[in-house]
Amino acid sequence: MAETSSPTRTDARTADAPTRREAYEAGVRRRANRIALISTVSVVLAIVLLVPLAPGWEAVQRAFFNGRVFAATFVGLLDAFLLNVMIFAWSAPLIALTGLVIALCRDARAPALFPLRLFGIVYTDIFRGLPVVLVIYIIGFGIPGLGLPRPWNSPYIWGTLALVLVYSAYVAEVIRSGIDSIHQSQRSAAASLGLSDRDTMRFVVLPQAIRNVVPANMNLFIALQKDVALLSFIGPVEIFRQAGVYKSLYANFTPYVGAALIFLALTIPATRYADYLMNKQNRARS
Amino acid sequence: MTAKLSLRGVRKRFGAHDVCKGIDLDIAEGEMVCLIGASGSGKSTLLRCMNLLEPIDDGTIWLDGQDISEPGLDPQPVRQKIGIVFQSYNLFPHMTAAENVMLAPRRVRGLSRDDLRPKVTQLFTRFGLGDRMAHYPDQLSGGQQQRVAIIRALAMEPQIMLFDEITSALDPELVGEVLDVLRDLRGQGMTMVLATHEMGFARELADKVCFLDAGRILEEGPPDALFGAPREARTKAFLSRVL
Numbered sequence: 001m002a003e004t005s006s007p008t009r010t011d012a013r014t015a016d017a018p019t020r021r022e023a024y025e026a027g028v029r030r031r032a033n034r035i036a037l038i039s040t041v042s043v044v045l046a047i048v049l050l051v052p053l054a055p056g057w058e059a060v061q062r063a064f065f066n067g068r069v070f071a072a073t074f075v076g077l078l079d080a081f082l083l084n085v086m087i088f089a090w091s092a093p094l095i096a097l098t099g100l101v102i103a104l105c106r107d108a109r110a111p112a113l114f115p116l117r118l119f120g121i122v123y124t125d126i127f128r129g130l131p132v133v134l135v136i137y138i139i140g141f142g143i144p145g146l147g148l149p150r151p152w153n154s155p156y157i158w159g160t161l162a163l164v165l166v167y168s169a170y171v172a173e174v175i176r177s178g179i180d181s182i183h184q185s186q187r188s189a190a191a192s193l194g195l196s197d198r199d200t201m202r203f204v205v206l207p208q209a210i211r212n213v214v215p216a217n218m219n220l221f222i223a224l225q226k227d228v229a230l231l232s233f234i235g236p237v238e239i240f241r242q243a244g245v246y247k248s249l250y251a252n253f254t255p256y257v258g259a260a261l262i263f264l265a266l267t268i269p270a271t272r273y274a275d276y277l278m279n280k281q282n283r284a285r286s
Numbered sequence: 287m288t289a290k291l292s293l294r295g296v297r298k299r300f301g302a303h304d305v306c307k308g309i310d311l312d313i314a315e316g317e318m319v320c321l322i323g324a325s326g327s328g329k330s331t332l333l334r335c336m337n338l339l340e341p342i343d344d345g346t347i348w349l350d351g352q353d354i355s356e357p358g359l360d361p362q363p364v365r366q367k368i369g370i371v372f373q374s375y376n377l378f379p380h381m382t383a384a385e386n387v388m389l390a391p392r393r394v395r396g397l398s399r400d401d402l403r404p405k406v407t408q409l410f411t412r413f414g415l416g417d418r419m420a421h422y423p424d425q426l427s428g429g430q431q432q433r434v435a436i437i438r439a440l441a442m443e444p445q446i447m448l449f450d451e452i453t454s455a456l457d458p459e460l461v462g463e464v465l466d467v468l469r470d471l472r473g474q475g476m477t478m479v480l481a482t483h484e485m486g487f488a489r490e491l492a493d494k495v496c497f498l499d500a501g502r503i504l505e506e507g508p509p510d511a512l513f514g515a516p517r518e519a520r521t522k523a524f525l526s527r528v529l
């Protein structure tokens with residue numbers, strides 16, 4: 001039998017040279033990166049080159065991407081956005097607190113507390129079942145319509161109430177799922193030490209549950225930041241309303257683009273951070 | 287001699303599944319009783335019934351001559367007197383070792399951290415964890431976590447300790463340090479009931495060994511008799527599998 005080829009030994013390989021497998025994987029990675037780059041560049045080029053060829057582009061550019069209008073309105077928009085931030089800042093803690101209370105109501109086990117449990121169920125069902133804007137309309141126009149004296153007819157109060165009602169229902173559900181996710185053995189351990197049900201919830205279950213649902217709640221609060229703009233329908237001149245005012249003033253839509261950029265500057269980093277937390281948690285769990 | 291803890295005809299059912307089918311057992315003060323038996327024979331359930339983590343369906347449990355199995359009885363005072371340690375430690379992961387230990391004494395016995403610190407420190411030191419009090423459970427090895435769980439139960443100053451296969455989840459080289467803790471407690475005269483697969487340990491230290499089979503105590507006796515000359519065929523079969 002003729003010897004065609006024989007495996008040669010490669011003892012001479014130095015310690016820090018890449019192994020065959022590492023070299024292969026590096027090659028695959030380089031190739032993947034190259035393809036991703038080429039395809040991204042071609043898509044961007046196509047948009048940049050082709051969109052301006054569209055017959056209406058000139059008009060759209062003038063209406064939505066007008067540099068002069070942008071410069072003239074941006075600071076005013078930022079100013080108005082401060083109101084969004086403020087409404088958010090006082091709504092968020094109220095929502096967190098109400099959500100926690102509702103979650104605890106829904107989790108009440110003692111028969112005497114059944115009405116609370118029922119209340120929790122009805123509450124979350126109703127407010128998760130309604131569009132936010134509808135609740136804002138009903139409460140924001142309805143309650144001041146009762147002819148309340150100042151300051152009780154303020155749209156800030158009733159708009160905030162509407163946001164709290166809707167968002168606390170979602171937060172309550174998220175917290176409740178967190179409570180459910182705590183393993184029964186933790187409750188067993190607490191009970192075996194003689195801790196009461198209340199203390200078990202307060203010191204053992206809730207702290208872990210709330211920590212587990214931080215990322216999910218962050219996503220809710222990002223949504224809240226956007227929905228604050230809906231209050232503009234009942235009065236407050238926040239950024240969306242302000243952009244509308246500028247639009248009429250300049251007969252130009254660029255202020256809306258400015259408002260969008262301001263929202264994104266806040267929500268994109270927040271969303272990325274929430275995703276990062278969520279991934280970290282998933283990795284820790286697996 | 288009246289027993290510290292007595293079980294008479296204890297039955298426990300999960301749905302249609304009879305897990306304890308009439309258990310009679312006496313545990314005297316200062317005695318160490320080992321429960322052995324195949325997985326699923328009802329050891330954990332029996333232990334959980336003893337400190338009322340599971341309500342029993344029939345029978346009676348007596349603690350110091352008091353019927354503690356009466357339906358509707360407040361289980362909390364009983365659980366303070368009967369501590370339990372679980373196979374999977376069940377430490378509270380969001381608290382340091384010391385906080386794990388102090389939570390129940392603070393909330394149930396109304397003691398302050400300052401009241402507790404000397405005694406808790408002494409317990410940690412006694413079990414070789416003096417420098418681990420401020421660590422979180424995930425910073426501790428399995429053996430260390432299990433020792434913290436034992437300290438946590440001891441801090442309630444129970445009169446009886448139940449141990450449910452507390453070394454089964456441990457790497458072999460960590461088993462010894464936990465068994466040493468049990469030896470120490472045995473030396474102090476603690477009344478103990480252990481579900482265990484550590485046959486050597488049971489033989490060395492138990493006063494009485496009970497072989498559980500399908501929810502019944504099929505055979506019980508001093509370790510030398512039960513391990514040396516088992517009467518029942520099923521006991522023999524089980525022992526030949528595990529020894």
Ligand SMILES: Nc1ncnc2c1ncn2[C@@H]1O[C@H](COP(=O)(O)OP(=O)(O)O)[C@@H](O)[C@H]1O
Nearest residue numbers: 300303305323324325326327328329330331332
């Ligand atoms: N909470 C429960 N619900 C239903 N079945 C259970 C429950 N706990 C235990 N069992 C069943 O009871 C039997 C005995 O379990 P266990 O007491 O854990 O046995 P061991 O500790 O000896 O392995 C098993 O078949 C198990 O599936």
Ligand SMILES: [Mg+2]
Nearest residue numbers: 329330331451
């Ligand atoms: Mg078991």
